Amino acid sequence: MVYDESLVQLMSSLDSGVYFVDRKRRIFFWNKAAEFLTGYSGERVVGSSCSENILRHISAEGVELCVQGCPLAGTIIDGRVRRTEVYMHHRNGQRLPVTVWAAPLTDASGQTIGAIEMFTDQGDRGSLLRELEKLRHEALADPLTGLGNRRYLQIVMETRLESVEKGGEAFGLFMADIDHFKKVNDVHGHNIGDRVLTMVATTLGSAVRPLDAAVRWGGEEFILVCPKVPPKALGEIAERLRLLVEHCWLELEDTSLLRVTISLGATRARRGDTLENLVARADACLYRAKNSGRNRWVLDE
Template identity: 40%
Template sequence: MINLPYHSLINIIENLNDGFYLVNCDKKIIYWNKAAENITGFTADEVVGRTCADNLLAHIDKNGKNLCTSSCPMSETIQTRNCHSQMVYLRHKQGFRIPVSVRTSPMVDENDEVIGGVELFTDISNFKANEQRISELKQLAFLDNLTQLGNRHYIEEKLIEQFAQKKRLNKSFGILLMDIDNFKSINDTYGHMIGDEILKSVAGTLINSSRSFDFYGRWGGEEFIGIVNNETLDEMKAMAERIRTLISQSYIIHNQKRLFVTVSIGATIALDDDTPKSLFSRSDKLLYQSKNEGKNLVSVG
């Protein structure tokens, strides 16, 4: 076994691309590396000394279940001494959700007694692809500067392209039309700056939980749209429900309080006789069906 000097070990950990942190048996964070800062937006000063019970990263699974208060991979590892791996969605400091792959291992002392746990987590959100996408959109004036998503013109061009591929290659696609619930009330209550933070948080969740071959954009105001490839209607509903859940479990901090929002979604598949106008019209009707039935819902058709 190689016995590395302490400073060499720290240097290796600080240069990892993966987030790395240590907790004691009370799950108090005692170390937080640079990659953890970069992935989450939280600095070591903000995290070290806090406990998992503080729910700072607010880990959830794909169904929206809070893992910081139950079914915590780190707790299971400390209690059972077993390594654990899982895909979870952590909350970035700016409020949006990021999918990460986590691996936990027990930390033991020289007497083989468990004294805490180690977690490595990897950003699996297509970060580099998103950086390239933003650069390309800027060059083409297709970028919505506030949300860093494609703007309405970008989505209109993408829809024309998708219909051409459908006709030529029989390639299926559909759209998700999303609207933030009660957004006017948020602006009236908290002001437009907070409204902008909400828009950026929702957009961040869309960007970081999307597949590389799907396209998301800001349609206007508090409306967003996604162009989803190679999905059946049932698969689109499942995807829309996942997005709805992730957004509903995200939040921003304002005056030391958590502000949550929800979205209503209309999801539909492009038919052979559809045009961009008819496809959007159908998704718009489905969106307002979700609104009329109570909001924070997905309607498909």
């Protein structure tokens, strides 16, 4: 692949985020779609490395790819095209699932001078926006975070619990709480607190499947309802949620980074359950996670 002006024009017109790096992984091109998908302007990122608190891709297992397994670094070394699914850091702090392609960037003589990364949002943004608009219209969405509210959870649970009663596969319910959130408000103020709530809510909502339900339960507590979750998957999902929030941060006006963690409790539905006793079991597990040191999860045995 040869770097020239026609290539730049083509990449500038794409809906996918695209950026070019040199052999030292310094960014020298950043298209408009990359600005839209990440929240970072070209002026902010050109000349810096993507690992400098910009994208900081991590895997579903929490591995920081800038440190271990960077697709751009591998492509610069061996010239191979790579595709991977990662969680990207957005300027607003949250983690978002994206599919990434890395390809070598060569000069006219065929020498590798860097690499190109293209990334695209894994979610159907148009469908998501339409659904959120519908929720707002029906007063089922939390106005701050955009997640469902308690009424939305009640509607979802009626359907899920009815299915379990009829012999359908059990679902998992996760309750998450932001650790030391009162301190965030006390130290940084409620505006920053609201940004933290939105960051965590967006990360949690992006970490689950389209048919799962993500709800703001109240304050700094969230509930996620995930159908067709076998017992062994509860811990895997809880750990993924914990890791993704742990790898989020907000960049404050003084350029310092504000990070938070969550604690989680999780349980599976069974016949005879109600919303109230399911939430009570998950809340008891959450309480145990908090008392065990926070930034961890506990399952209902």
